Amino acid sequence: MYRNLTIKQKQIVWAWAFLALPVLFYSVIRFYPTGNAMLISFQDWNLLGTRTWTGLDNYTTLLSDPVFWQVFRNTFIYLLLGTPVSLVVAFAIAYHLDKVRFMHGFLRMLYFLPFMTSAVAMAWVWRWFYQPVPVGLFNNALASLGIPQVNFLNSTTNALPAILAPAVWAGLGFQVIIFMAGLRAIPRSYYEAARIDGVSTWTVLWEITLPLLRPTIVFLVVFSSIGFLRIFDHVFNMTTNNPGGPLNSTKPLVLMIYQTAFSSFDMGYAAAQTVVLFIVLLLVSLLQLWIMRDR
Amino acid sequence: MAVTEEIRPNADALLHAAPPRRPANMGQILRWTLLFLGGIAMVMPIAYMISTSLKWPHEVYNLQLIPDEPHLENYTYVLEDGRFYGWFINSIVIAVVTTVSNVLFDSLVGYTLCKFRFPGRYIVFIAILSTLMIPTEMLVIPWYLMSQQLGWLDTYWGIMFPGLMTAFGTFLMKQFFETVPDDFIEAARIDGLNELQIWWTVAMPLVKPALAALAIFVFLGNWTAFIWPLIVTNSVEMYTLPVGLSSFGDEADVAWELIMTGAAISTIPTLVVFLIFQRYIIQGVVMAGLKG
Numbered sequence A: 001m002y003r004n005l006t007i008k009q010k011q012i013v014w015a016w017a018f019l020a021l022p023v024l025f026y027s028v029i030r031f032y033p034t035g036n037a038m039l040i041s042f043q044d045w046n047l048l049g050t051r052t053w054t055g056l057d058n059y060t061t062l063l064s065d066p067v068f069w070q071v072f073r074n075t076f077i078y079l080l081l082g083t084p085v086s087l088v089v090a091f092a093i094a095y096h097l098d099k100v101r102f103m104h105g106f107l108r109m110l111y112f113l114p115f116m117t118s119a120v121a122m123a124w125v126w127r128w129f130y131q132p133v134p135v136g137l138f139n140n141a142l143a144s145l146g147i148p149q150v151n152f153l154n155s156t157t158n159a160l161p162a163i164l165a166p167a168v169w170a171g172l173g174f175q176v177i178i179f180m181a182g183l184r185a186i187p188r189s190y191y192e193a194a195r196i197d198g199v200s201t202w203t204v205l206w207e208i209t210l211p212l213l214r215p216t217i218v219f220l221v222v223f224s225s226i227g228f229l230r231i232f233d234h235v236f237n238m239t240t241n242n243p244g245g246p247l248n249s250t251k252p253l254v255l256m257i258y259q260t261a262f263s264s265f266d267m268g269y270a271a272a273q274t275v276v277l278f279i280v281l282l283l284v285s286l287l288q289l290w291i292m293r294d295r
Numbered sequence B: 001m002a003v004t005e006e007i008r009p010n011a012d013a014l015l016h017a018a019p020p021r022r023p024a025n026m027g028q029i030l031r032w033t034l035l036f037l038g039g040i041a042m043v044m045p046i047a048y049m050i051s052t053s054l055k056w057p058h059e060v061y062n063l064q065l066i067p068d069e070p071h072l073e074n075y076t077y078v079l080e081d082g083r084f085y086g087w088f089i090n091s092i093v094i095a096v097v098t099t100v101s102n103v104l105f106d107s108l109v110g111y112t113l114c115k116f117r118f119p120g121r122y123i124v125f126i127a128i129l130s131t132l133m134i135p136t137e138m139l140v141i142p143w144y145l146m147s148q149q150l151g152w153l154d155t156y157w158g159i160m161f162p163g164l165m166t167a168f169g170t171f172l173m174k175q176f177f178e179t180v181p182d183d184f185i186e187a188a189r190i191d192g193l194n195e196l197q198i199w200w201t202v203a204m205p206l207v208k209p210a211l212a213a214l215a216i217f218v219f220l221g222n223w224t225a226f227i228w229p230l231i232v233t234n235s236v237e238m239y240t241l242p243v244g245l246s247s248f249g250d251e252a253d254v255a256w257e258l259i260m261t262g263a264a265i266s267t268i269p270t271l272v273v274f275l276i277f278q279r280y281i282i283q284g285v286v287m288a289g290l291k292g
Helices: A007-040 A055-063 A066-097 A104-116 A118-130 A137-144 A158-183 A190-194 A201-212 A214-229 A233-238 A254-264 A267-293 B013-018 B026-053 B075-080 B083-115 B121-133 B136-150 B156-163 B167-178 B182-190 B196-204 B208-224 B225-231 B242-250 B257-277 B278-291
Strands: none
Touching: A007 A066, A007 A267, A007 B083, A007 B136, A007 B167, A055 A267, A055 B136, A066 A214, A066 A254, A066 B026, A104 A158, A104 B026, A104 B257, A104 B278, A118 A137, A118 A158, A118 A233, A118 B026, A118 B242, A118 B257, A137 A201, A137 B013, A158 A214, A158 A233, A158 B026, A158 B278, A190 A201, A201 A214, A214 B278, A233 A254, A233 B026, A233 B156, A233 B242, A254 A267, A254 B225, A267 B121, B013 B083, B026 B257, B075 B083, B075 B257, B075 B278, B083 B121, B083 B156, B083 B167, B083 B196, B083 B208, B083 B242, B121 B167, B136 B156, B136 B225, B156 B196, B156 B208, B156 B225, B182 B196, B196 B208, B208 B257, B208 B278, B225 B242, B242 B257, B257 B278
8 A cells, every 4th residue: 555655645654653652742741731730720639639620719829829929029039130140241251261262172161061060969069068167168268268157048138149159150151152152153354344443342342242142142041031930959959958948038939839739739729830930931932032033 | 043143153163263363461361360260160169079078077177179188988888878879870771761762752853844744744843842832840740640640650751751852852953954955865765765764874874963962961951850850759769869869968967078979979970971072062062052
């Protein structure tokens, strides 16, 4: 039978033979669970009892839950602090590293190395750094210089930036590499022309380099924004004795979802929180598409 | 990632083109020194992790980077305990299987969507692409329920099934198969190769750099994956390294040098792989970052 098919028909058979298993996978492991998550968000269910429809109850509870608003605020502080800081630092490093030839590969390796580490392992290393004297490295260093101690992880104001720091640190290498690839792609003739015209370095940076880096910058802003909105590993591991503490001051949305689902077993409420996360991430991605399109 | 500019960052430029050599002046020397100091600061956390794992308890809390008498007692202690050894094996198995699965399936799907013309092609492409918008965190609850019903909790399969194929990898491979000329495939067809053979023997060897990039990303992602293994595993024997390390660190009275040893055990393998294949990894990261 197969022999009698035209080349075009044979291609169709092959294509669907290749796609059969993947299509099944995406349907069962991606699409069905997505629908299921949305469904559960309208139900009340504690894993053991029956699932009952509650309409929008989970969402109205969420909106009147002060912890949720605290968590929502924290999540956006991670984003609004993490993204600009990491991008500015990464650009500064890439901009200068691009102009250096001596031991260039070695320097690049130093900056990239943290990207290859595991977030959990490094969260524990930084957690140790942050301990009070006589344990923590930072406070020991401060003490040896005669500077007063800093309370890092037990303070409601310092804990969030302290947890953010290793997350920024680990992602920096990736951003530096992407920025350098972007910088190298700008034709040298632009710079030559600017130099002949006697334009200052500062003007070159603002009028040539940054505008031409726009696609790279947009990509990195979206990529790191999504990363910070989904922060979990660092927070969980640096605050295991009281996840998201002290007093929920470091708790991001994903940690709240984890606790609601797998500590309180309130599946419906947790599913509603995941839908909120989904909507936030979707808005960020759409914003990217919109920014990229207007040109 | 849609790049609308004609000026596209590209991986090859990063590795080959270098700025013209200028005579060293004070500015250049200052720039180099600052970059060097910054780079040293970047690797300090890793250096202190390794150094502490080689220290005796009494010297853990001093600021010295080089231990007075470096020793491997912490490693023998942690590994003799047996748990880390098992977690290490679990992590290896899971990372290797998911990597192989992604390299095979993502490239097969990417290839099919790129090189075949068939009804439903566009819909399949858009459907797979749209899963990129769905965060893993939204799926963990349904996955958990599914695993519970099907008896997948606390098994290797349960840990790895969500990551066996990824839309990111499929899209990446599709982009790279665009660079394979259709003539090559036509020629192979005339030579009588079937479509599976064409994919495997003609197309795949031409996208090796992309396959390497994909493999690196998938391996690293699964090696360091935390939230799903944390949810799906119950028994200590089934933990992966990150989950194991997290529970180990949380135990009462565990000394910091032992936690640092555990952290080093879960970090050193990827660092060693990076130092060996540095060039390919950086190139791969740029390719995956910009095309994926």
